[in-house]
Amino acid sequence: xxxxxxxxxxxxxxxxxxxxxxxxxxxxxxxxxxxxxxxxxxxxxxxxxxxxxxxxxxxxxxxxxxxxxxxxxxxxxxxxxxxxxxxxxxxxxxxxxxxxxxxxxxxxxxxxxxxxxxxxxxxxxxxxxxxxxxxxxxxxxxxxxxxxxxxxxxxxxxxx
Amino acid sequence: xxxxxxxxxxxxxxxxxxxxxxxxxxxxxxxxxxxxxxxxxxxxxxxxxxxxxxxxxxxxxxxxxxxxxxxxxxxxxxxxxxxxxxxxxxxxxxxxxxxxxxxxxxxxxxxxxxxxxxxxxxxxxxxxxxxxxxxxxxxxxxxxxxxxxxxxxxxxxxxxxxxxxxxxxxxxxxxxxxxxxxxxxxxxxxxxxxxxxxxxxxxxxxxxxxxxxxxxxxxxxxxxxxxxxxxxxxxxxxxxxxxxxxxxxxxxxxxxxxxxxx
Numbered sequence: 001x002x003x004x005x006x007x008x009x010x011x012x013x014x015x016x017x018x019x020x021x022x023x024x025x026x027x028x029x030x031x032x033x034x035x036x037x038x039x040x041x042x043x044x045x046x047x048x049x050x051x052x053x054x055x056x057x058x059x060x061x062x063x064x065x066x067x068x069x070x071x072x073x074x075x076x077x078x079x080x081x082x083x084x085x086x087x088x089x090x091x092x093x094x095x096x097x098x099x100x101x102x103x104x105x106x107x108x109x110x111x112x113x114x115x116x117x118x119x120x121x122x123x124x125x126x127x128x129x130x131x132x133x134x135x136x137x138x139x140x141x142x143x144x145x146x147x148x149x150x151x152x153x154x155x156x157x158x159x160x
Numbered sequence: 161x162x163x164x165x166x167x168x169x170x171x172x173x174x175x176x177x178x179x180x181x182x183x184x185x186x187x188x189x190x191x192x193x194x195x196x197x198x199x200x201x202x203x204x205x206x207x208x209x210x211x212x213x214x215x216x217x218x219x220x221x222x223x224x225x226x227x228x229x230x231x232x233x234x235x236x237x238x239x240x241x242x243x244x245x246x247x248x249x250x251x252x253x254x255x256x257x258x259x260x261x262x263x264x265x266x267x268x269x270x271x272x273x274x275x276x277x278x279x280x281x282x283x284x285x286x287x288x289x290x291x292x293x294x295x296x297x298x299x300x301x302x303x304x305x306x307x308x309x310x311x312x313x314x315x316x317x318x319x320x321x322x323x324x325x326x327x328x329x330x331x332x333x334x335x336x337x338x339x340x341x342x343x344x345x346x347x348x349x350x351x352x353x354x355x356x357x358x359x360x361x362x363x364x365x366x367x368x369x370x371x372x373x374x375x376x377x378x379x380x381x382x383x384x385x386x387x388x389x390x391x392x393x394x395x396x397x398x399x400x401x402x403x404x405x406x407x408x409x410x411x412x413x414x415x416x417x418x419x420x421x422x
Contacts, residue, residue, distance in 0.1 A: 001166070018166030018207060019197070041195055043338075045260065054236070054263040060194045061264065064166040065187075065209050109259065130340070131258025 003063050008076030016063040023047045025063035034074035034104050045132030048105040049073045055112035074104035087111050087149045096145030098136035105132050110146040119150055161197040168209040176294050178208045179315040188269020191261050216319055227325055231268025231318035248329040252279050257340055268318035274310050277341040281367035285358035286347035292320040306365045326350050330422035332414045344410035348418040354378040362407045364395050373415050383416040
């Protein structure tokens, strides 16, 4: 069947089977390989994208169920001039990544959190990122990066 | 996963029609069903997505004061929109899975699946809620029939759940830290007519009412009223996370915490 949606502001369409996952549609169909598939069991969060502004695990949504939706992936997070977006830049500034595999999902979840809660506490950030696993266990700098992206002073947060 | 035909109706009437096809399966938010399909533990011929049906979404208050939640309403929406009217239920919804799961998973999907460790069945049973389908109304006491089994007939769709809002109530969950399902969870609801207590996560037969606690709490609504009670560990779940005896103790502990938090 033909599936159409808006991805990162552009209208796209492609062929999909009923069982085609949104993560496969984005990666294999559209070549948007920034969305990572880690566990494929909706636990790790590397595949998080936004559907109509809400964070979802794209490995646990069918492409056909996103028909007509507005999807944002990590490729849509940069500024229009190609420079890093606010959350991405904070991850770079605060070394919020080690191997980087979980980073696309972390950035997408962080952006969803900041849209809901512009000034989160550290506890808010840790709670919101429960569904995103960093196998390098680099959580401390990820949390720091998210707090920095919210415009809060993180200079007093010690590297624990 | 095996392939299937995917249909996404925009009205309940169309969905009911689509569900009449052979081997049709309803898809709520898919947060349990999609992993199940990936493991080839289910292989429907037709998958009927309920996520495009606007009339099955939303939270409102009925004329009788009950909180009405559309079957297709996500956990995230319940967490936000039920907070004023029924904070214990909103808190339960806010503790399911993680934010991305809560943005997809639905109350109707959770109840139709009746996972023995899911959170929602305890709220529905403890409040004596009514489950409304496209064909009938089902009382909570008649709905849950055991492990992954409910009173739903093939093709029947949960369109709405109506919760009588208790005077006091709370849900206390001992969370399995990896899955965030309830290792054991207790929902306590106090009404003028008495107290109801429902336990999830503990029994091999799914959610159940702890009637001895209901009696004790109806006479004296305090955590101390539970002191003399004990829970038999027969038919409680034993797995790598906990023995039946461990869960029997958790039933009491979590009920006590729910009473204290209500």
